[in-house]
Amino acid sequence: MCGIIAYSGAQQALPILLNGLKQLEYRGYDSAGICINHRKRLKIARSAGKLAALEGILPDAMKGQCGIGHTRWATHGAPTEQNAHPHTDAAGSLALVHNGIIENTDQLRALLVEKDIEFRSETDTELLAHLLSLLMTEQQLNLVDAVRQMAAQLVGTYGIAVTSVAAPDEIVLARNGSPVIIGIGENEMLAASDKAALSRYTRDIVHLDDGEIALLTPQGFEVTTLDATVKTKPTTKLTGPIESYEKDGHPHFLYKEIVDQPETVSRTIGGRLDHQFNTAKLGGLNLEPRELLGVKRIKILGCGSALYAGMAGAQMIESLSRVPADAEAAAEFRYRNPVIERDTIYIVVSQSGETFDTLAATREIQRKGGFVLGIVNSVGSTIAREVNGGIYMHAGPEVSVASTKAYTSMLMVFKLFALMLGRTRDISPQRGAVLLESIQGMPDKINEVLTLESRIAEIAGQYCGVQSAFFVGRTTAWPVALEGAQKLKEISYIHAEAYPASELKHGPLALVTEQTPCIVIVPDDELLAKSIGTIEEIRARNAPVIVITDAQDPRINTLATHVINTPPTETLLQGVVSGVALQLFAYHSAVALGRDVDQPRNLAKSVTVE
Numbered sequence: 001m002c003g004i005i006a007y008s009g010a011q012q013a014l015p016i017l018l019n020g021l022k023q024l025e026y027r028g029y030d031s032a033g034i035c036i037n038h039r040k041r042l043k044i045a046r047s048a049g050k051l052a053a054l055e056g057i058l059p060d061a062m063k064g065q066c067g068i069g070h071t072r073w074a075t076h077g078a079p080t081e082q083n084a085h086p087h088t089d090a091a092g093s094l095a096l097v098h099n100g101i102i103e104n105t106d107q108l109r110a111l112l113v114e115k116d117i118e119f120r121s122e123t124d125t126e127l128l129a130h131l132l133s134l135l136m137t138e139q140q141l142n143l144v145d146a147v148r149q150m151a152a153q154l155v156g157t158y159g160i161a162v163t164s165v166a167a168p169d170e171i172v173l174a175r176n177g178s179p180v181i182i183g184i185g186e187n188e189m190l191a192a193s194d195k196a197a198l199s200r201y202t203r204d205i206v207h208l209d210d211g212e213i214a215l216l217t218p219q220g221f222e223v224t225t226l227d228a229t230v231k232t233k234p235t236t237k238l239t240g241p242i243e244s245y246e247k248d249g250h251p252h253f254l255y256k257e258i259v260d261q262p263e264t265v266s267r268t269i270g271g272r273l274d275h276q277f278n279t280a281k282l283g284g285l286n287l288e289p290r291e292l293l294g295v296k297r298i299k300i301l302g303c304g305s306a307l308y309a310g311m312a313g314a315q316m317i318e319s320l321s322r323v324p325a326d327a328e329a330a331a332e333f334r335y336r337n338p339v340i341e342r343d344t345i346y347i348v349v350s351q352s353g354e355t356f357d358t359l360a361a362t363r364e365i366q367r368k369g370g371f372v373l374g375i376v377n378s379v380g381s382t383i384a385r386e387v388n389g390g391i392y393m394h395a396g397p398e399v400s401v402a403s404t405k406a407y408t409s410m411l412m413v414f415k416l417f418a419l420m421l422g423r424t425r426d427i428s429p430q431r432g433a434v435l436l437e438s439i440q441g442m443p444d445k446i447n448e449v450l451t452l453e454s455r456i457a458e459i460a461g462q463y464c465g466v467q468s469a470f471f472v473g474r475t476t477a478w479p480v481a482l483e484g485a486q487k488l489k490e491i492s493y494i495h496a497e498a499y500p501a502s503e504l505k506h507g508p509l510a511l512v513t514e515q516t517p518c519i520v521i522v523p524d525d526e527l528l529a530k531s532i533g534t535i536e537e538i539r540a541r542n543a544p545v546i547v548i549t550d551a552q553d554p555r556i557n558t559l560a561t562h563v564i565n566t567p568p569t570e571t572l573l574q575g576v577v578s579g580v581a582l583q584l585f586a587y588h589s590a591v592a593l594g595r596d597v598d599q600p601r602n603l604a605k606s607v608t609v610e
């Protein structure tokens with residue numbers, strides 16, 4: 001998704017802006033641009049395509065100590081140079097970059113057409129540049145007041161950074177729904193849509209909230225509201241290593257994130273296993289044991305892979321605590337005017353903590369008086385800041401667009417939460433001890449799955465030429481099937497569908513032929529015989545069957561075309577090990593097809609628009 005970087009200070013802005021944009025590349029983008037404000041002139045360079053293309057067209061002299069930069073993920077208009085940000089007003093006196101989507105563009109365009117303004121792009125952002133310019137000239141407003149006036153007229157979401165020749169060392173920021181973070185340096189100030197772009201330059205950051213405007217100069221910043229009230233903002237300290245996104249010798253970020261999972265899972269569960277009471281310790285929930293005891297229902301909300309992790313989480317919670325639980329797509333939930341219940345805990349799940357639909361669902365629940373817990377990876381993200389309580393995943397920054405280690409950590413957090421809730425109710429200390437042991441053993445199990453890589457790669461190579469694949473599983477294997485299909489389609493572009501095993505014969509079986517490999521996930525559980533029946537059903541249609549299983553039943557070897565034997569795992573965690581095997585399958589399919597695995601077409605890492 002789009003990325004913003006801004007700088008004003010004592011150093012040359014260009015290298016800082018370019019480096020910031022590099023740190024934002026992982027979010028997915030299709031064009032980029034930079035503006036340097038120097039000696040009453042705005043020097044602008046923009047290009048379609050990747051940053052390398054922008055660097056290739058930069059003029060020799062792009063000196064200046066104040067500027068803004070942007071990576072654009074097309075929403076209004078194609079990914080061309082004309083539509084790339086920054087956009088300027090007609091006189092070229094100010095330049096603006098924008099994340100988000102403005103909804104009242106018709107109204108704004110009509111107003112500007114009346115003033116005979118001609119447009120040079122198809123973007124909503126260009127309208128903002130003209131509108132600001134009008135406010136500054138017609139009403140004699142300074143930049144910050146003009147941005148405030150403009151913000152009051154906007155409907156939609158925005159994170160904005162503007163620079164103007166009228167105030168060559170000032171940058172004005174505004175936020176509504178799209179993250180904007182200020183970075184405080186010494187005699188320099190920065191801003192970005194993602195702290196990853198700031199962490200190399202400062203450890204002190206300030207999150208802008210919706211409805212806030214900030215004025216940056218090299219000496220400091222001031223935050224005001226739409227009604228010009230000055231706000232005191234808390235500074236957050238960035239901790240941990242500088243978030244520098246390196247592949248560490250691996251061919252892709254995705255591969256690094258897959259093989260890092262024994263380590264990331266260790267971090268997720270680290271310090272959270274309570275061997276005294278055989279439960280999980282989860283600080284930050286902001287719920288007393290008594291309140292946990294009163295919970296009547298758990299509702300989980302997320303998007304994409306986070307939703308699939310939520311579906312698996314709902315099964316874990318219901319199975320271990322006997323509290324009814326289910327998961328739903330965050331956007332569907334918020335738009336169907338849901339009933340919010342006092343005794344329900346709403347759990348929102350998000351790697352980025354910025355997914356617009358998940359954030360909007362959070363706000364809708366809270367507006368109606370509901371209690372929201374967040375399971376979030378990105379520390380200090382908007383969802384993490386707005387929920388009533390939460391559990392961080394501690395998986396570390398996830399760079400590749402396709403979620404792998406964050407998805408796995410989501411499952412682990414759900415397992416910890418389910419154990420803790422279960423121990424307030426149904427689960428005995430003895431069973432708790434067994435469950436704790438299985439959680440503790442997960443990094444080793446993942447390591448075992450990683451040793452299967454060459455075999456998985458071989459099978460992936462054999463089938464990567466197919467048009468379509470099916471992923472099938474029952475109960476606990478059903479969310480895994482959904483995630484396996486999701487991984488394959490998003491990075492290899494092979495059409496993939498997931499079905500609960502029992503649903504095959506209600507329609508999709510019509511499409512099962514020798515051309516459609518079916519990946520069947522078979523946990524060693526009480527439904528094993530039924531899962532074997534599913535394999536038979538598919539084999540009868542001559543489709544190749546790839547079975548991923550921790551069961552040792554000889555019938556599987558006889559029936560299946562290929563068997564990937566994962567280590568025996570407690571049923572509710574089986575999705576973690578088979579999930580890793582499916583990640584490797586998708587990865588090697590995509591590599592064999594020569595795809596851009598880290599930045600698949602049309603997708604963005606952090607979906608901050610509706």
Ligand code: AGP
Pocket residue numbers: 303304305306349350351352353354355358401402403404490603604605606607
């Ligand atoms: C995962 O591979 C996807 N790219 C996507 O579905 C993602 O899980 C979804 O957009 C939710 O993101 P979040 O976890 O940052 O909220």
